[in-house]
Amino acid sequence: MTRDKMLEAATILFTSKGFDGTSVREIARKTGVNVSLVSYYFGGKKGLLEALMVDFLEGYIERLEEAMKVTHPNAFETMMEMAQSSLLYMQDRHLRARFVLREMTLDSTLIREITSTYLMKEKHLYSMVLKKGMQEGVIESAPLHWTIMHFRGMVLMPFLHHQYVREVFHMHPQQPPFVMLYQKELRGWASKALLKKGFIDESFNSSIQNAASH
């Protein structure tokens, strides 16, 4: 689809030359279409940036919602499912992920307008799962906002802090084995920070034993 191709071309150009350094003409040329089509689809460069971010963030929220529907023994496992879906979603579109996450660190009115709805939805979904986990007696009571801020920070981090991840994991986050590796570490850390004292993360222990016995 032309629209998707334009978004893809824009992502590459914005990433390498910056939003200000990229012209609508270049985006059209890279897509192989007439420059007027950019206006037709997006109403200009700002509209294109907005579509690029909204598309990405909507897909991200959908993945979280789908992950929450998967049946799991407890809310902690649902959190892990959400993390995995998010990681795979970003891995599939790592350039777009990096661009969007980087844009979200900008403190401008435009970015705030585009992102605040999605941040609120994300917070709402994680809140529901955390509260469920507290009711189940699996997750330790803690300030929700703070917990969400750090958990989602850890999930999204690899695709923003490329350089750091490469140093620690000796691979790029877009390489296939990365998600599995990262998830294992995330689970270990999250079970210490989130699980109620006395609740043992059986699947983590058994996965360690499996790994050790192979």
Added chain:
Amino acid sequence: MTRDKMLEAATILFTSKGFDGTSVREIARKTGVNVSLVSYYFGGKKGLLEALMVDFLEGYIERLEEAMKVTHPNAFETMMEMAQSSLLYMQDRHLRARFVLREMTLDSTLIREITSTYLMKEKHLYSMVLKKGMQEGVIESAPLHWTIMHFRGMVLMPFLHHQYVREVFHMHPQQPPFVMLYQKELRGWASKALLKKGFIDESFNSSIQNAASH
């Protein structure tokens, strides 16, 4: 000092107009100096960016080193001291902090060259403290790289994710009470994730009791 004034002017211009969108002429004009002085001090715009980042990162490493010299009952408290020093350092120069942290998310050769030395120093310092804590029996054994990646991530995060912090804490990270608030939350989270099972964070409990009794 003229050099510092130039760096300050460049930080403001780079933040609002981007590196590519800012000219050496504008930086000189904003500083109130002749354009040739930029070349004299920095050899051009790229040199200025480098100086801006190196100055910031060198100051940051110095703060970590100083924090490690403060006498504390154990290595966990030293980690907290390092976190506090880092937070105060960034709060003092929040615009510069935000700019540098954002630049560090770029995956370019230039940025990698500028930052890798500092990332290695930072990792080395945190490694030393974590190992000390494990020897003391205060900090739980865990993969060092992973622990450092997340701990420093949490410390540096507020100045990069401005929008998110504002939503959670209802204040800007540059507002004076922010560091105290954030530190309290960070301590609670870190003591769960880092402290050895059975080791109770006395100062956290007593600070909660103090807060409750006031």
